Amino acid sequence: MVFDKNFATKRIGFIGAGKMAKAMIQGFLKSGVVANQIIASTRTVESKVRVEKEFGIAATTCNNEVASLSDVIFICVKPTNVQNACDDIVAGLTYQELQTKIVISAAAGVPRVLVSDWLQNLPTTFTMMPNLPVSVNEGAIALYGSKIKQHFLTEVTQLLSKLGKVYQVESEVELAYMVGIAGSAPAYYYAMVEAIEQAAKHYALTNVNVSEVVRQTTRGTLTLLAEQAFDASYLKDMVASSGGTTREALNVIEEQHIGDSLHDAMEAAVLKTMKQLSYHLSQSNKPKVATEPC
Incomplete structure (x- = not known):
C-alpha cells in the first residue's frame, strides 16, 4: 500500500x-x-x-x-x-x-x-x-x-x-524523553497560567476581565517566542531591566526555585514512561488471552 x-x-x-x-x-x-x-x-x-x-x-x-x-x-x-x-x-x-x-x-x-x-x-x-x-x-x-x-x-x-x-x-528512550519535553508539557503551561489567573484575581479591575488579560499575555508571549529566533533567556532579559519591577518579580521566582520544580516535573514524566517500558517488556512473555471477534 x-x-x-x-x-x-x-x-x-x-x-x-x-x-x-x-x-x-x-x-x-x-x-x-x-x-x-x-x-x-x-x-x-x-x-x-x-x-x-x-x-x-x-x-x-x-x-x-x-x-x-x-x-x-x-x-x-x-x-x-x-x-x-x-x-x-x-x-x-x-x-x-x-x-x-x-x-x-x-x-x-x-x-x-x-x-x-x-x-x-x-x-x-x-x-x-x-x-x-x-x-x-x-x-x-x-x-x-x-x-x-x-x-x-x-x-x-x-x-x-x-x-x-x-x-x-x-x-524508545528518546520517545520517553519526548513525553517529558512535549507530551506532558502542555499541562505545565496550563498549571502556570492557572496559578497566574488565581493570583491575578486579587487585583480587581473595574472594566477589565483579568483572566482575558492573562490569556492574551500568554498568547502574545508564546507567539513571540515561537516566531522569533531568540532564546527564551534573551526575551526574558528584554522584559526584565536591571532594578525594574520585572526583575523584582523574577527574583521571587528564582528564590523559590520554580525552574527546579519544572525540571523535577519533566523528570517524573520521563521516569514514569521508562518504568512503563520496563514493565511491559517484563510482561511480554506471559500467555495471551484469546479474543473473540465481534
Whole structure:
C-alpha cells in the first residue's frame, strides 16, 4: 500500500476515543480530512453516539470493524489495553489483509517491538507521542518506527504533519524523553497560567476581565517566542531591566526555585514512561488471552 499525496481516499481508524483520540480527530477534521474518512471505536453504545454526534464521523463498539475498514489504525487506549487492541485487530483480518495496514500506537510506555509482535510482526508498526495541541494543528509529535520501510515512515510523517510538527526519534528512550519535553508539557503551561489567573484575581479591575488579560499575555508571549529566533533567556532579559519591577518579580521566582520544580516535573514524566517500558517488556512473555471477534 502506498498513500496518495493528499490521503484523499484513505480511511483513518481510531481504536479508543478518549481525550487524545478526540484531539487528533478534531485536528484531522480541521486539516481538511473529511468525516467519512474517519472511524472510531468506543467501549459503550452511549459513547459511540456521543462521538458520532460531536464529530460527524462513524463510530462502533467493535475494534474489529475499525481494523477492517481503516488503512491507518491509531491505537489510543490505556497502556494495559494495547495488547487486547492488537489482538482485536488481528482477529478481524487475514494475514494478507493485515499486511496492508499501518498501525500507530499512541500509548505511552508500550514498546514498538511488543506492538509489532502482538500484530504478527507487522513491519508497518509505529509508536508515537502526540500532545493536546494536535487538536488545533499545532502539536509536537514524536514518531518512532523501523527505517527498513522508510517510505512508510515518510508517509506516516506526512499524515501526522496535518496535526503539527513531527519529530522522528531514534529509540524508545528518546520517545520517553519526548513525553517529558512535549507530551506532558502542555499541562505545565496550563498549571502556570492557572496559578497566574488565581493570583491575578486579587487585583480587581473595574472594566477589565483579568483572566482575558492573562490569556492574551500568554498568547502574545508564546507567539513571540515561537516566531522569533531568540532564546527564551534573551526575551526574558528584554522584559526584565536591571532594578525594574520585572526583575523584582523574577527574583521571587528564582528564590523559590520554580525552574527546579519544572525540571523535577519533566523528570517524573520521563521516569514514569521508562518504568512503563520496563514493565511491559517484563510482561511480554506471559500467555495471551484469546479474543473473540465481534
